[in-house]
Amino acid sequence: MTALMDRTFRDAVAAEWMKVRSLRSTWAFLAGGVAATALGALILFMLVSAYDAATPAERAGYETADPTVVTMPFVMFFVGAIGAMLVTSEYATRSIGPALLAVPRRRLLLGAKATVAGLVGLGCGALFSLLAFADARLLLGDRPQPINPWPRWTDAIPTVLCATLTVTVTCLVAMGLGAVLRSTAGALTVIGSLVLVAPIFAHFLPTVWQLRLASVLLPNLTPQLAGSDHPYLLSQGGAAAVTAGYVLLTLTAGAVAFTRRDT
Amino acid sequence: MGRMIELLELTKRYGPATAVDRLSFEVRPGAVTGFLGPNGAGKSTTMRMLLGLHRPTSGQALINGRRYDRIRRPLHEVGAVLDADAAHPGRSAFTHLACLARGNGIGKARVSAVLQQVGLESAAHQRVGGFSLGMRQRLGIAGALLGDPAVVLLDEPVNGLDAAGIRWIRSTLRSLAAEGRTVLLSSHLMSEMAVTVDRVLIIGRGRLLEDTSVDEMRQRFEQDVLVRTPRPADLTAVLARLGATVGTTGDGALIAVGVDAAAIGDAAAAAGIPIHALTPRSATLEDVYLQMTSSTTTYRAAAPSSALSPTDSAPASASVSASASASASEENH
Numbered sequence: 254m255t256a257l258m259d260r261t262f263r264d265a266v267a268a269e270w271m272k273v274r275s276l277r278s279t280w281a282f283l284a285g286g287v288a289a290t291a292l293g294a295l296i297l298f299m300l301v302s303a304y305d306a307a308t309p310a311e312r313a314g315y316e317t318a319d320p321t322v323v324t325m326p327f328v329m330f331f332v333g334a335i336g337a338m339l340v341t342s343e344y345a346t347r348s349i350g351p352a353l354l355a356v357p358r359r360r361l362l363l364g365a366k367a368t369v370a371g372l373v374g375l376g377c378g379a380l381f382s383l384l385a386f387a388d389a390r391l392l393l394g395d396r397p398q399p400i401n402p403w404p405r406w407t408d409a410i411p412t413v414l415c416a417t418l419t420v421t422v423t424c425l426v427a428m429g430l431g432a433v434l435r436s437t438a439g440a441l442t443v444i445g446s447l448v449l450v451a452p453i454f455a456h457f458l459p460t461v462w463q464l465r466l467a468s469v470l471l472p473n474l475t476p477q478l479a480g481s482d483h484p485y486l487l488s489q490g491g492a493a494a495v496t497a498g499y500v501l502l503t504l505t506a507g508a509v510a511f512t513r514r515d516t
Numbered sequence: 517m518g519r520m521i522e523l524l525e526l527t528k529r530y531g532p533a534t535a536v537d538r539l540s541f542e543v544r545p546g547a548v549t550g551f552l553g554p555n556g557a558g559k560s561t562t563m564r565m566l567l568g569l570h571r572p573t574s575g576q577a578l579i580n581g582r583r584y585d586r587i588r589r590p591l592h593e594v595g596a597v598l599d600a601d602a603a604h605p606g607r608s609a610f611t612h613l614a615c616l617a618r619g620n621g622i623g624k625a626r627v628s629a630v631l632q633q634v635g636l637e638s639a640a641h642q643r644v645g646g647f648s649l650g651m652r653q654r655l656g657i658a659g660a661l662l663g664d665p666a667v668v669l670l671d672e673p674v675n676g677l678d679a680a681g682i683r684w685i686r687s688t689l690r691s692l693a694a695e696g697r698t699v700l701l702s703s704h705l706m707s708e709m710a711v712t713v714d715r716v717l718i719i720g721r722g723r724l725l726e727d728t729s730v731d732e733m734r735q736r737f738e739q740d741v742l743v744r745t746p747r748p749a750d751l752t753a754v755l756a757r758l759g760a761t762v763g764t765t766g767d768g769a770l771i772a773v774g775v776d777a778a779a780i781g782d783a784a785a786a787a788g789i790p791i792h793a794l795t796p797r798s799a800t801l802e803d804v805y806l807q808m809t810s811s812t813t814t815y816r817a818a819a820p821s822s823a824l825s826p827t828d829s830a831p832a833s834a835s836v837s838a839s840a841s842a843s844a845s846e847e848n849h
Contacts, residue, residue, distance in 0.1 A: 260621070261588055268619035275611045276604070347602040348612075350569065351659060354596055355619040357568045357585035515570040 265356045265365035269339065273369055278338050285331040286381055293324030294388040301392050304400050312400070317482070318393060319402040320385040321416050326472040328381040329448040332420050333427035335377070336370040337440035340431035340507075349516055359512045366428060367504060374424030378417035386413050402481070411479035419475045422496055423448060426471070429503030432511045448472055469495050520544050520698055521566065521667060525575035528561050528722075535561045537722035538575065543700050543715075545666070548693045550713035551702040554809050558722035559702040560598070563671045567596055579667055591620040595660030596669040600652040600676075605645030609636055609655050612644055617662050630658040635684075650681040657688065668692055670701040674708055686712045706805035720809045734798055741777050743770040744793035745784070754787050755780065769793070 273279050300318050307315075340363075343349035356362040386409050393401045403409040423444070431440040448471050455467045467473050468485040476483035477492035487495065521543035528536040536558040543549045553559050564570040566577040568585035577583070579594055587593055603612045613627045631640045634654040639647070644655065653673065660668055670689075674682045689712060693699045703709055709716055710730060718726040726733070745751045748770055752762045760775035772780060777796045784791050 264621050265619050268615050271611070271615045271618050275607050275615070277606050342604065346604045347599055348604050350598050350602045351616055352619075353569055354567060354594075354598075355591055355616040357587065357590055359585070513571075515564070 261358075262361060262365065265361055266368050268355065269365045269369040270372075273335065273339060273373060276338060276342060278342065279335050279373075282331040282334045282338075283377070285334075286328045286377060289324050289327035289331065290381055290384045290388070292327075293320050293385060294392065296323055297388055297392050300400075301396070304396070315400045317398075317402045318389070318400050319412070320388050321382060321412060321475060322472075324381070324385050325416055325420070325475065326448045326452065328377070329420055329423040329472060330445055332374055332377040332381075333423040333444040333448065334441055335373055336424035336427040337431035337444060338437060339366045339370055339428050340511075341435060341437040341440050344435040345437055353516055360508060363432060363508055363511050366432075367425060370424045370428040371421055374421030375417065377424070378420030379413075381420065382413045382416035385416070412475065412481055415478040416475045418478065419471055419496070422474075422500055423471050426499050426503045429500075429505075429507035432507030433503075435510075471499065520580070521669075521700055522578045522581070523562070523566075523575070524578070526562065526565060526572055526577050527574045528558070528565060528570060529573045535722050536565070536572075539719065539722065539724055540575075541717050541724055541727055543698055543717075545698040546693060546696050547714040548689050548699045548701065548712055550709040550716045551700055551719070552706060552709055552716050552805065553702075553704065553719040553725075555704055557704075557719045557809070559704075559719065560671055561722075562719075563596075563598065563669060563702060566669065567594070567598070569598075589620045589663070591616065591622065591663030591665065593663070593665050594667045594669065595663065595665040596671075597653070597656035597660050597673060598671045600649060600656050603644045603652065603655060606643060608641045608643055609647070609658075610640040612655065613659055613662060616659055620663055622662055626662060630661045633661060634658040634688075649676050650678060653677060653681065653685070657685070665697070667698045668700070670699075672703055673701055674703065674705070682708070706802045710802075718805065718808060720811070725808055733804060740771050740773045740797055741775065741780055742793065742795045742797055743772060743780060743791065744768075745770070745789055745791055747789050750787065751784060751789050754783050754789065758783055 297318055297320055300315075304312060304315055304318075343352050353359070353362065356365070386403075389401075389403065389409070390406060393403075395401075395404070398404060403412070426447075427440060427444045430443050431437075434440045434443065451470050452467065452472060455463050455470070457463075458466060464484070464486055468477065468487050473483075473485055474487075474492050474496055477485050477487045478489060478496065480489045523539050523541050526536055526539045527534070539558070539562060551559055551562070561570060562577070565572050566579065566584060568583065579587070584590060584594065603609075607615070609631060610627060613630065614624055617623070617627050628637070628640070631637050634657055636651060636654050636658060639651060644652065647655065657670075657673075660670070668689075670685075673685050673689075677685065689699050689701065693714070701713070713730060715729050716726065716733065717724065728736075742765070743751065748764070748768060751770060755762050755770070755772050755775060758775050758779060760772045760780075763771045763773075765771060777794050781791060781794060
């Protein structure tokens with residue numbers, strides 16, 4: 254029975270994997286991630302050029318040129334969009350009907366979609382954080398701190414791992430939101446607000462609130478999880494709890510909405 | 517044979533509105549069963565509850581004795597087409613089916629086989645977005661056949677199809693039933709049903725109005741017998757003795773009510789009255805159906821003639837009603 258259940262689930266995951274690969278939007282959003290990474294590299298290149306032309310006194314005032322800070326929120330948005338589309342593209346094209354006829358157990362279907370969202374998030378997260386890391390190594394070379402966040406390449410390991418994790422989490426959160434909202438436009442607006450707009454909005458708040466809000470935003474969880482140098486409020490454990498909370502909250506909401514509503 | 521569809525007091529309410537009202541019926545294998553009712557009668561809602569897409573307010577809808585969403589690999593037991601447009605327009609026909617098949621452990625060879633079965637093999641790798649309605653309807657049926665299921669459900673399969681498409685669906689359904697499968701299709705067109713189905717379930721406002729065979733329905737609504745004779749006065753007297761009510765048409769033929777054609781023939785022969793024509797006349801199934809559902813139609817135009825089929829399905833209605841009522845309406849002009 255359990256073995257059969259496992260096979261049913263594996264088949265459902267394989268079907269969802271086939272679906273995500275055959276959506277053109279998946280590849281468009283991946284291209285968006287590549288573009289964001291390329292843009293990040295360009296900005297870093299300009300920063301490094303300015304740094305090289307600066308006086309030693311000015312150099313000491315440079316901020317850390319961590320490429321994950323610039324590019325990762327965009328990567329999160331694009332990878333999150335792939336996760337949301339796993340659900341919303343089926344509602345948009347009404348192919349949710351045949352999907353549910355093929356796999357009528359809704360929790361199993363959503364579980365399969367979440368598994369694929371997790372895998373896509375993990376793969377893309379690792380790819381783009383490694384690309385950002387490679388940019389930094391190539392462009393910063395052996396320049397010293399503070400501009401170089403990782404004077405030795407091993408210093409980058411926690412950041413790369415934690416950025417991978419937050420991208421994975423964003424993809425899962427977006428999929429959960431997609432199941433709640435059932436609309437691509439709605440899900441992309443919310444995920445864009447979470448990773449791109451909210452960090453800007455936080456700047457307009459009084460300093461105390463700015464930090465409180467900024468500390469729980471998805472892109473800012475990366476340095477807090479990694480325990481690297483950052484201005485935010487959460488310990489590594491606290492950041493891990495907030496990260497888990499995001500996933501739990503959105504996937505539960507998605508599951509409740511998906512199982513209760515008529516299709 | 518356990519292969520069947522079973523509804524037990526199935527009810528669906530949306531707030532104060534009742535879409536399906538304590539509906540109970542069974543659909544048995546080896547026949548095409550039509551699920552007939554005007555637009556808004558609750559056909560699609562019932563189909564969707566059967567397939568686990570809508571949750572019933574109360575009652576049960578079972579296939580092979582189980583709720584659809586309890587079937588582990590449902591495509592092997594049930595095939596359904598609910599909506600011809602329900603495929604991602606960006607995927608090819610092959611990929612669309614392969615995604616559905618994969619979830620039920622069905623391989624790509626079977627995908628190619630069903631595409632061939634419905635005549636789409638040459639379009640297998642074209643994007644669904646470029647398909648005509650007829651091609652999409654074929655694709656839907658290909659999806660329903662993926663798991664070689666014993667139960668096939670189709671919601672309004674002929675809507676918007678041209679004559680060739682309708683004929684193809686009709687013969688496909690008939691051959692599926694001939695293979696012993698349980699076939700249930702919904703429609704709002706009696707004329708289509710008359711030539712496709714063996715049994716009809718008629719619903720109006722969510723309630724079952726009739727559960728009968730097409731032949732039985734025809735017989736039950738047989739209305740009168742038209743008789744032509746060179747001696748109408750003598751025959752009228754004979755028929756009156758049999759207890760029939762006799763009227764005349766403008767061209768001198770007699771119309772007998774309350775007596776069947778055989779009795780008229782026998783009585784005329786016994787009396788030595790020649791008979792030139794003897795035609796039992798029934799209301800067309802379309803008439804019967806409209807009469808049956810007229811009180812339950814949710815939205816109707818003021819003019820009675822416009823209660824007929826809507827314009828989007830006019831080609832379907834026109835092409836099939838001609839053949840369906842040809843025999844019955846021979847003398848019915």
